[in-house]
Amino acid sequence: MAALNAFTAFDLAMGMISGLGLLYLLYVEEYVLSYRRFLLVTTAGLLVFGVGGPLFDIFDPKYVHVVHGVGALLVVLGMYDPIHHELRREDWADLLSENPAELRHSANWMVPMDDEILAVFHSADLVLTPMIVAYNTGLSRSEVNRRLLAMKSHGVVERVDRGKYRLTPLGEQYLQGERSAAALAEPTDAAI
Numbered sequence: 001m002a003a004l005n006a007f008t009a010f011d012l013a014m015g016m017i018s019g020l021g022l023l024y025l026l027y028v029e030e031y032v033l034s035y036r037r038f039l040l041v042t043t044a045g046l047l048v049f050g051v052g053g054p055l056f057d058i059f060d061p062k063y064v065h066v067v068h069g070v071g072a073l074l075v076v077l078g079m080y081d082p083i084h085h086e087l088r089r090e091d092w093a094d095l096l097s098e099n100p101a102e103l104r105h106s107a108n109w110m111v112p113m114d115d116e117i118l119a120v121f122h123s124a125d126l127v128l129t130p131m132i133v134a135y136n137t138g139l140s141r142s143e144v145n146r147r148l149l150a151m152k153s154h155g156v157v158e159r160v161d162r163g164k165y166r167l168t169p170l171g172e173q174y175l176q177g178e179r180s181a182a183a184l185a186e187p188t189d190a191a192i
Helices: 006-028 033-059 061-084 089-098 112-124 130-137 141-153 169-176
Strands: 157-161 164-167
Touching (some): 006 033, 033 061, 112 141, 112 164, 112 169, 130 141, 141 157, 164 169
16 A cells, blocks of 8 residues: 555545536436436546546555556447437437428528527517617627628518618528528629
């Protein structure tokens, strides 16, 4: 048995604290039922690595590397299957069956905030100002105004009055997934 030095004591304390945290995670994360076995294997590997390593460093230092290797192997085995088989496969299946429009592809000229802005128009089904859209998206009014002008030039929204916009049928079709991004690629003649 080796003497307990400050580094080994620190490693052991950190390993035990981490181990308690991992055990608490297992206790709290009860909803991960289908992948619980893999979570248990990963946690066991982390515990072997974090707690077993320092313990073996105290009692039989020549086996520390073997214990670390076993711990690392358990972590890899525990993480392999969920990563290899896409951990959230069911979420994608639910998304496809419930609302295929959520998987639409944006046109090249669009930026990520455009879908967020269009969703506000779609949910309200009203004529809106850039300030109201900005308030409901958390974006700045100037960003919304700039994007509305771009969307207007492509026929996705139309200006009803000064500073007031609404979704066009083309924009509605895009949001519903009925119109491809290719239809939104070129500015419309009416918008120019």
